[in-house]
Amino acid sequence: MTYRYIKVTREGRLTIVTIDRPEAHNALNAAAHDELAAAFDAFAADPEQWVAIITGAGEKAFCAGHDLKQQASGGGMSTPATGFAGLTARFDMAKPVIAAVNGVAMGGGFEIALACDLIVAARSASFALPEPRVGLAALAGGLQRLPRVVGLKNAMGMMLTGRRVGAEEGQRLGFVNEVVDGDMLAAARRWATEILACSPMAVRATKEAVLRGLDTPAERFLREQWEYPATAAMMTSQDAVEGPAAFAEKRTPAWTGR
Known part of the structure; x- marks a missing residue:
């Protein structure tokens, strides 16, 4: 499949999926959702691919969530059956997925990361579920996954205010596995290598x-x-x-x- 809004590379048993809309802070339009769903379909079905990393192009954003400009122009908010980015409702995904978060992970972008098994974050990364600030709610799994990880009161403090949390605070709260100075993707590859050493x-x-x-x-x-x-x-x-x-x-x- 030819992709326009994402890049997919394979390094041995590892699949790396990169959201490639840096000019839009890697926000997802309908076509990007469909491409990501297809990429994770292919990863799930390939017996030679054992671990995946998802990241964003550029240094400013992992994913700024849903493309609100598309919605404002009448484009709607439809997502694939497998959820936001083709990942957040993929409940039968037994293969591990690592989020390598560079820059902002806002709204649906944070929900993508929460749907992954591990989160590696650049020190400059930030996370939020700011949907209430634009009259919406985080309905791609964030409202359920975040309280499980950080506890109800900590989650409510983020979700009811939409406040941003930096990578270091995210690690203290428990949803970030590692904060990285330097090459964040290299750190995610290191985690993947350790997983690939196991059956x-x-x-x-x-x-x-x-x-x-x-x-x-x-x-x-x-x-x-x-x-x-x-x-x-x-x-x-x-x-x-x-x-x-x-x-x-x-x-x-x-x-x-x-």
């Missing part, structure tokens, strides 16, 4: 079980987790044999993702 089958089973467990009572979770798709796939995989064998033989495992 992709085990990584997916872990992510799926953790996210399902958030809403499941422990007694039921411990009984049902063996039936989760990624867990069942892990238990019958070649990787489940390779891992213990490599440990016993004191060598680096050769993961196949099968």
Whole structure:
């Protein structure tokens, strides 16, 4: 597929998706949403791609959210079935996704980052759900995900005022994993490399079980987790044999993702 508003590159097992509208602070119009949905469809379906990074072009913005100019001109606010940026409602994504946040992550941009599994942020990055300031609400998952990560009162303090939070405060609150001086994308690649050193089958089973467990009572979770798709796939995989064998033989495992 030819993309106009995003760039997709592959580095071995790693897919890097870059929102490429720096002149609009990487705000998403309808076509950009569709392109991102297609890119993450391709990533999810490709057995050779195990981890993804999403970032924004330029230094000023990760993503400024929905393109309000498009909305003001009558373009609407439609998003793909898989959510804002084709990611925020992709609840069956067992592969890990890292947000590499440069500059502002506003509204839907912050919701993209919250939908990812890890957030690496440049020290200059800032985050906000400012929708109430323009007569809207953060309806792409931010209202649910942020309180889970930072607690209700901290989340309300951000969501009801629309205030901006810097990268360091984001790390103190718990939604930023690492604050970076210098090459933020290199730091995200380092996290990806550490994930890629693990069995992709085990990584997916872990992510799926953790996210399902958030809403499941422990007694039921411990009984049902063996039936989760990624867990069942892990238990019958070649990787489940390779891992213990490599440990016993004191060598680096050769993961196949099968």
